[in-house]
Amino acid sequence: MSNTENARTRTIEKVQASLAKRYAKERRFKRLGLGAVVLGLLFVSVLFVDIVTKGYTAFVQTHIELEVFFDPAVIDPGGAGNPDAILQADFRKIARMSLRELFPDVNGRGDKRALSAILSTGASYQLLEMVKDDPDLIGTRQTVALIADDDIDMLVKGHMDRQAAQEDRRLNDKVIAWVDRLEAEGRVVTKFNTGFFTNGDSREPELAGIGGAAAGSFYTLLVTLVLSFPIGMAAAVYLEELAPRNRWTDLIEVNINNLAAVPPIVFGLLGLALFINLFGLPRSAPLVGGLVLTLMTLPTIIISARAALKSVPPSIREAALGVGASRMQTVFQHVLPLAMPGMLTGTIIGMAQALGETAPLLMIGMVAFIVDIPGSPMDPSTVLPVQVYLWADSPERAFVERTSAASMILLAFLIAMNTFAVVMRRRFERRW
Amino acid sequence: MTKVQPIAADPKLTGGDLAGRAGAKPRDSDFRTVGDVRVANPRMTCTGVDVHYGDKHAIRDVSLDVGKNQVVAMIGPSGCGKSTFLRCLNRMNDTIDGCCVTGEIKLDEQDIYDPRLDVVPLRAQVGMVFQKPNPFPKSIYDNIAYGPRIHGLVASRTELDEVVESSLAKAGLWDEVKDRLEQPGTGLSDGQQQRLCIARTIAVEPEVILMDEPCSALDPIATAKVEELIDELRKNYTIAIVTHSMQQAARVSQRTAYFHLGNLIEVGETTQIFTNPRHKLTEDYITGRFG
Numbered sequence: 001m002s003n004t005e006n007a008r009t010r011t012i013e014k015v016q017a018s019l020a021k022r023y024a025k026e027r028r029f030k031r032l033g034l035g036a037v038v039l040g041l042l043f044v045s046v047l048f049v050d051i052v053t054k055g056y057t058a059f060v061q062t063h064i065e066l067e068v069f070f071d072p073a074v075i076d077p078g079g080a081g082n083p084d085a086i087l088q089a090d091f092r093k094i095a096r097m098s099l100r101e102l103f104p105d106v107n108g109r110g111d112k113r114a115l116s117a118i119l120s121t122g123a124s125y126q127l128l129e130m131v132k133d134d135p136d137l138i139g140t141r142q143t144v145a146l147i148a149d150d151d152i153d154m155l156v157k158g159h160m161d162r163q164a165a166q167e168d169r170r171l172n173d174k175v176i177a178w179v180d181r182l183e184a185e186g187r188v189v190t191k192f193n194t195g196f197f198t199n200g201d202s203r204e205p206e207l208a209g210i211g212g213a214a215a216g217s218f219y220t221l222l223v224t225l226v227l228s229f230p231i232g233m234a235a236a237v238y239l240e241e242l243a244p245r246n247r248w249t250d251l252i253e254v255n256i257n258n259l260a261a262v263p264p265i266v267f268g269l270l271g272l273a274l275f276i277n278l279f280g281l282p283r284s285a286p287l288v289g290g291l292v293l294t295l296m297t298l299p300t301i302i303i304s305a306r307a308a309l310k311s312v313p314p315s316i317r318e319a320a321l322g323v324g325a326s327r328m329q330t331v332f333q334h335v336l337p338l339a340m341p342g343m344l345t346g347t348i349i350g351m352a353q354a355l356g357e358t359a360p361l362l363m364i365g366m367v368a369f370i371v372d373i374p375g376s377p378m379d380p381s382t383v384l385p386v387q388v389y390l391w392a393d394s395p396e397r398a399f400v401e402r403t404s405a406a407s408m409i410l411l412a413f414l415i416a417m418n419t420f421a422v423v424m425r426r427r428f429e430r431r432w
Numbered sequence: 433m434t435k436v437q438p439i440a441a442d443p444k445l446t447g448g449d450l451a452g453r454a455g456a457k458p459r460d461s462d463f464r465t466v467g468d469v470r471v472a473n474p475r476m477t478c479t480g481v482d483v484h485y486g487d488k489h490a491i492r493d494v495s496l497d498v499g500k501n502q503v504v505a506m507i508g509p510s511g512c513g514k515s516t517f518l519r520c521l522n523r524m525n526d527t528i529d530g531c532c533v534t535g536e537i538k539l540d541e542q543d544i545y546d547p548r549l550d551v552v553p554l555r556a557q558v559g560m561v562f563q564k565p566n567p568f569p570k571s572i573y574d575n576i577a578y579g580p581r582i583h584g585l586v587a588s589r590t591e592l593d594e595v596v597e598s599s600l601a602k603a604g605l606w607d608e609v610k611d612r613l614e615q616p617g618t619g620l621s622d623g624q625q626q627r628l629c630i631a632r633t634i635a636v637e638p639e640v641i642l643m644d645e646p647c648s649a650l651d652p653i654a655t656a657k658v659e660e661l662i663d664e665l666r667k668n669y670t671i672a673i674v675t676h677s678m679q680q681a682a683r684v685s686q687r688t689a690y691f692h693l694g695n696l697i698e699v700g701e702t703t704q705i706f707t708n709p710r711h712k713l714t715e716d717y718i719t720g721r722f723g
Contacts, residue, residue, distance in 0.1 A: 245529050315566035319629070321527060323579040323636055324556035333582075334568060 051411070055404025061193040061206060062153040063145035064119060064182060066098040068127065072139045075131060086131060086138075091124035092116075095146060102187075103178060114175055118182075120147045122195075122207045145189055150205040150398035152179055156188055159397055170397075196405065200371045201387065205398030208391070210406050212373045216286050216366070216381030217355060223290020223377055224297060224354050229347055231294070232301030236343070239302070240309040241331045260299035267296045268363025276364060283365035284380035292360045297350035304346025308339040341428030348421040352414050358385040384410045458711050463492070463695040466711045471499035471687070475640055475670040476521060476558075481535035483516050483525065483694075490516045493535075494696040496689055498640065503662060503671045505685035505702065507678060509722065512691040514674045515563075518642050521672060522558035523551050539640070556583055559638035563645040565625035567617035567632070572609050575617040575628055576600060579636035595635055603631035604661050623654020630661060634669070641665065643673040647680060659684050678718055682706050690714045 072079065074097075075089045096116040100106065106115050123146040130144070131137055151170045154160045156179070166172050171179075182188050199209025235256075243249045271292035275281045281288050312335045320330040361367065366382050367390065374381035382390065384406060391403040458466060470477075474497040483491035491513045498504050498521070506514040516525065523544060525531045537544050544554055556579070567575050576596045579585075586592040596613070600606040605627045609620070617628050626646055633641055643662070647655040662671060662684045675681050681688050681702065688705040690698045690713070698705065698714040709715040716722060 313566075315562060315564055316568065317527070318524065318560075318562055319566040319568060319632075320578075321524065322522070322555060322560040322562070323582075323632060324552050324554075324559075325578075325582055326552050329582055333578075338569065 048411075051404045051407050055401055055406075055408050057157050057159075058196060058401040058405035059193050060190040061195065062148040062156045063189050063191050064099075064148050064152075065143060065145045065187045065189055066095075067101065067141055068094060068098045068144045068146075069141050070094065070127075070131065070137050070139060071097070075138050083132075083135075086135070087128065089128075089131075091127040091131075092121075094127055095119050095123045098144075098146075102182075111174065114172070115178065117149055118152050118175065118178065120149045120206045121204060122147045145191060147195075147206055148188075150396060153206055154397050155179055156183070156190070157401075159401075196402070200373045201369060201382070201390070202371060203369075205394075205396045205402060208399070208402060210384065210387060210409060212370060213382050213384045213387035213406070214409075215373050216289075217383040219286035219374060219377040219381065220289040220293060220361075220366075220383055221351055221355060223287055224293040225347070225351060227290065227294040228297045228301055228350065232298055232305055232347070232350075233343060235298075235302050236305035236309060237331060237336065240306045241335065242327070256299050256302055259295075260303060263359075264296055264357055265359040265363065267292050268360030270295065271360060272363045282378055282380070284368050284370065284382070285378050286366075286374060286381055286383075287377040288364050289361050289366050289383065290377065292364060293354040293357060296357065296360060297354050300350040300353060301343075301347050304349065305339070305343040308342025308346065309335060311342060312338045341424055345421045345425045348417050348424075352417040352421075355383075355417070356385055356410065356414060358383075358389055361386055362389075384413075462711075463692070463697065465495065465696045465699060466714075467699040469495045469497060469696070469699050471497045471502070473500045474498060475500045475540065476672075477536075477538045478517075478520075479536045479538075481517065481520060481533065481537060483513070483520060483534075484532045485528070486530040490694050491520070492694045494691075496696060496699060498670055498672050499687065500670050501666055501668075502687060503666050503673060503685040505681035505688045506672065506674045506691060507676075507681050507688060507717070508691035508697075509717065510676075511693075513694040514689075514691045515644050517691070517696075518644055518672060518674050519560075521640070521642055522555050522560055524555075524560060526551060556636050557638055558640045558642060559633035559636060561626070561629050561633055561641065561643045561646050564649050565622055565629050567620070567625050567628050569616060569618050571614045572600075572617045572620070572628065573613040575632050576635045579632060583636060585636070599631040599635035600628075602634055602665070603627045604657065604664075605631055621654070623650050623657060626650060626654070626658060627661065630658070630665075634665070638669065640670045640672065643671065645674050645676055648676055655680070678706070690717060692717070 071094060074093050075091075076082075076086055078085065096119075099115060099119060100112070103115055106112060126146055127144070130142075148156070151160070155162075155171060155176065160169060160171065162169075162176065179188070195207065196209045197214075198211045199207055200212030202208040239249060239252065271288060275288045275291050276283055281291075316334050316338065317330055320334045321327075325333065361383060365380075367386050368380060368382065369390070370380050370382055372379070388403055388406045388410065391399045391406060458464070476498040478497070479495045481491055481494045482489070494513075494517055496504075496517075506518065508514050519525045520533050520537060521544075523533075525533060533545060535545075539554070539557060542549070544558075568578065570578075573596055576599050577592055580592060580595050586595055597606060597610075600609060605624060608624060609615075609628075617625065620628060626649070630641075630646070646662075647658050650658065659680060662673065665671060673681075673684065685702045687699065688702045689696055690705065690709075690711070692713050698709060698711040700710070705714065706718055709718060
């Protein structure tokens with residue numbers, strides 16, 4: 001009796017002794033996991049903070065408010081009111097003149113040129129558009145906020161070091177003095193940069209926008225979605241529900257998984273060789289981009305769609321077969337509707353992946369400098385991530401903030417898509 | 433294990449031949465079927481059925497009749513093949529890869545494993561209720577209406593309404609759900625769900641209903657309701673039921689078949705099986721010595 005009693009106390013003592021060790025181990029592991037999560041979040045927030053602090057200024061643009069005289073002698077010398085002649089008029093001169101009115105004491109060719117360089121070349125288009133919309137403006141004086149050159153924009157936003165030696169600056173002391181005067185007169189205004197969203201690419205940073213790249217991304221993703229969704233669904237349904245399990249289907253499965261791991265650039269090479277060189281499709285076109293991205297996203301979509309089909313419990317299939325539904329009826333009336341949320345989630349994730357893809361598109365010429373906004377999937381264009389790449393490569397200081405701003409837009413799209421996928425999965429998730 | 437002779441093929445061996453075995457109960461190792469596998473008025477007749485899952489020999493040479501308007505209960509320990517055998521009766525095993533069924537199974541005079549036979553009408557004739565209630569994640573109405581719709585059994589919406597009502601009424605569920613036919617079938621209690629599945633099966637007007645442990649997921653009260661229902665359904669349908677519960681077999685069935693390791697050990701009137709089993713294995717099982 002006392003022997004068993006002793007043994008029991010000894011067991012308890014041993015358990016107690018080991019307990020502290022076990023708990024310490026658990027705590028260590030917990031801290032390790034927490035540390036990993038914190039580290040991950042830290043990197044993500046550093047990335048976000050970096051991009052946002054660099055990029056947020058790109059959403060506003062410096063304008064110079066000037067009294068513009070729409071001089072009939074310049075715009076419409078003949079007085080005929082011929083619209084074509086008006087469109088040919090020298091609006092640069094009008095912009096230049098309005099600026100020179102403010103600085104009558106600027107003389108000499110070099111200084112005059114430097115003065116007119118305060119305004120962007122886009123300012124003349126601004127005036128042209130105004131006259132085109134309302135020809136009655138000719139002969140009147142108006143206060144117009146004209147878009148400033150990117151160097152001025154950088155100076156006003158404080159991205160230029162005024163302390164640096166004159167030779168190391170893009171603007172000399174004289175120009176800085178002019179801008180300071182304009183600022184003192186309250187003529188320097190910052191406005192929301194709508195052009196950033198609507199314009200195509202440009203060599204002038206103040207005129208460059210993501211409109212072209214966004215349209216290109218849209219067409220590319222449209223082609224990708226239209227092709228990869230039905231093909232992926234059909235492949236997944238066939239492999240999961242209809243195909244016999246044999247060596248061939250095993251081979252197909254292995255190959256699909258392999259395709260998911262092929263480097264994207266290889267898909268780009270394939271697209272170049274197949275779609276452009278063999279089929280003669282146009283280079284730089286969203287159509288070809290979409291085809292290449294279809295090849296790339298198909299494995300993702302097929303794998304996730306198969307997982308979604310697999311997660312439909314066999315009892316539903318049995319129920320349908322049990323009342324005499326054919327195999328096709330079972331799949332299309334019961335299994336597919338239940339698997340659809342999962343399949344759509346996979347598709348959205350595949351699309352998000354395609355939206356962020358750059359490498360394969362470089363190979364098919366979507367990296368070209370294209371000013372026009374594409375109007376169809378056959379027009380040459382670029383896409384958002386490639387636009388980021390192009391701007392990151394440009395030397396102008398003003399492209400730095402635009403690179404970050406474009407990244408922000410791209411990230412916003414990606415986050416929106418992934419959030420939608422997660423929300424949808426939560427919403428339609430079933431517990432069997 | 434010796435190869436079991438197909439007893440049914442030799443009518444002399446079936447039935448009352450036990451006297452010829454010196455009055456002793458067959459030994460544990462004797463897997464020949466004891467009792468009369470045939471009935472006077474069969475709906476389904478199975479002869480020499482073997483089932484293989486790949487290398488596994490799941491059913492060994494089973495012959496059994498399912499009598500018209502009768503309930504046949506199949507009992508036996510887990511893994512004895514009773515469910516597998518049941519799933520042969522409407523070719524549900526076709527959906528399992530590597531499953532191979534040989535032998536002859538006839539519904540009335542039609543060989544259901546005839547390669548020319550279409551399984552879709554067969555499954556309309558031989559309906560099935562599963563172990564776990566598995567209503568479609570649709571409304572109660574659509575659950576019942578699904579079968580009649582796909583088979584084109586009804587011409588109009590009113591006719592469909594009638595079928596839904598009568599099926600639910602036959603399953604004893606109408607009064608409980610008539611006010612919420614548009615609500616999802618998955619929102620019902622387990623017992624109601626199982627009766628919904630039975631209603632779904634009888635909406636197609638099958639000749640035979642197969643039930644694979646229909647009460648194993650239900651509480652005792654729901655079980656009692658389903659058992660009552662089975663007894664009621666027997667008037668119009670032929671029923672084969674697999675059950676883990678010997679009490680249930682005793683309550684609902686007229687004939688009982690005892691399976692052991694893929695062999696059909698004994699068949700007989702339910703009262704006889706439970707009061708006076710003729711095979712040693714049957715006796716051991718029903719007296720609770722194993723299983």
